[in-house]
Amino acid sequence: MARDPSVRSGADLFEVRFESIGGLGAHVAGKIVAGAAVLRMNMNGSHFSSYGSEKKGSVVRSFIRLAPADSAIRTSAPIEEPDVVVVFHAGLLAHPATLSGLRAGGTLIFAGNEGDLPEGLERAPGTAKVFRVDAQKIAFEEKSRENAVLIGALAEAVPELDRQSVLDALTATFAGKSDAVVDSNTRAFNRGADELEAVAGIGRQDGDVPTMQSHPAWGYRSAPIGGVLPTPGNTAHNDLHTSRTGWMPILERDKCIDCGMCDMVCPDLCLVWSTHVDADGNPGVKLDGIDYQYCKGCMRCVETCSTGAMIREAEEPGKADELRVPLFPGLATAAGGKHA
Ligand code: SF4
Ligand code: SF4
Known part of the structure; x- marks a missing residue:
């Protein structure tokens, strides 16, 4: 069942969640996209990220919340029911939290090798648009990074974003660097947009993806007495x-x-x-x-x-x-x- 749009946290919101790992540039990518929307596309917007204490190598989520200029954004909560999910590493799809809350009519973009259909894609809504882009290969070839490729793909895949405005924001980010750096990122962005590949018939979810609980399993009333952990983790896993x-x-x-x-x-x-x-x-x-x-x-x-x-x-x-x-x-x- 699709969720009732009236329960959404704000009217006219367009919400994007980047699912990534530290070191792939999801935070910077989110900043560029939100900056493009606010400064170049006359939208309201906010952007923030969450990551653990050891940023590089750990899970990073970056949130972009956009709205028309005449519609205020009155929440800064993490995005739990995104219109778009961009997955920076195909391995992240194996975890159910990656696609948590994706809307039935939403868009999923994932970084994957040509022909790759990673485990977990079936959790996407059957009605969602799914795109694959070989961000790693393009980034290597253009001496850029995956984040430039993926925001190119995002700008092309969703009509809410203007591709040229996002590209302008990307190049402005590197304005103080050499022309070679600007050129390599521009090429990576454009290839991400042009080499985006639609993947059909993959999602099996009927309606929106259920939102995973974000609150702790135990509270002060339910935690075992004495703070004992009856099911300790094991690093072998x-x-x-x-x-x-x-x-x-x-x-x-x-x-x-x-x-x-x-x-x-x-x-x-x-x-x-x-x-x-x-x-x-x-x-x-x-x-x-x-x-x-x-x-x-x-x-x-x-x-x-x-x-x-x-x-x-x-x-x-x-x-x-x-x-x-x-x-x-x-x-x-x-x-x-x-x-x-
Ligand atoms: S084997 Fe160990 S040292 Fe080598 S790359 Fe892997 S984690 Fe790093
Ligand atoms: S054990 Fe082998 S691989 Fe490791 S540092 Fe020595 S020579 Fe290199």
Whole structure:
């Protein structure tokens, strides 16, 4: 069932939510789009973002709320029932919160490789418009960033935004930098708009996507006595693959001397070792590979490796699954190990 529009937080609002991870530029992108609407398109608007204490690599949400010039915006609450959701990393679609509240007649834009239909897309409303753009590839090729590509896609996909005004706001942001920077971002923006690809027949949700509860599961009346946590979390179940921003470390085993320096600097302990006894009867350890479920792509291992055994490569669909060496093989089997 579609929600009653009269219960919306304000009249004539047009609301956009960016779902991203720290480092992909969602906050700056939101600022540019809202700035374009207010300063160049004669609209009222507000923009703000939310992110955790460790911004880079953690979930970031950026909110843009727009209204006609004669319609006041009287709320600064997070956007829970967006008209548009822009997903900066396809891996985020696996979490139900990413599409929470998307309206039945809304628009979903996601960054994904050509032909990619990530898990979670089926949660979109069947009546929503769904678009894919290969933001990572375009950003690499144009020496720009995903955020420029995605706001180009957004400006093209929704009639409420004027493409030229958003592009002008983007170029104004880089006005103090070199012409090359302005040109690369302009090209990325235009390719995002021109290479936007409609994906049909994907959403299965009937009506609006239900809004996920944003309040804590426990309050002062319902929390267990003494503050006990009966279901503690377990870092073995962590999945950090969405924190990688297009690059992954690759082990070239024949160059590795098992010195362990990469393991000393890896913040997430995702390097997998095995023990053995050599021909002389001496015990030793060998680096078998990387468990990409826990790898956030910080590249400290690459920077530290003195033999060139650990190298940085662009991430392609399925590559992490193919090369992954599970740290906890039993757990990987149970979880399917397919999100790395
Ligand atoms: S730092 Fe390089 S050579 Fe040393 S164990 Fe790691 S990958 Fe192998
Ligand atoms: S990039 Fe290297 S150091 Fe960083 S989390 Fe992944 S394996 Fe660890």
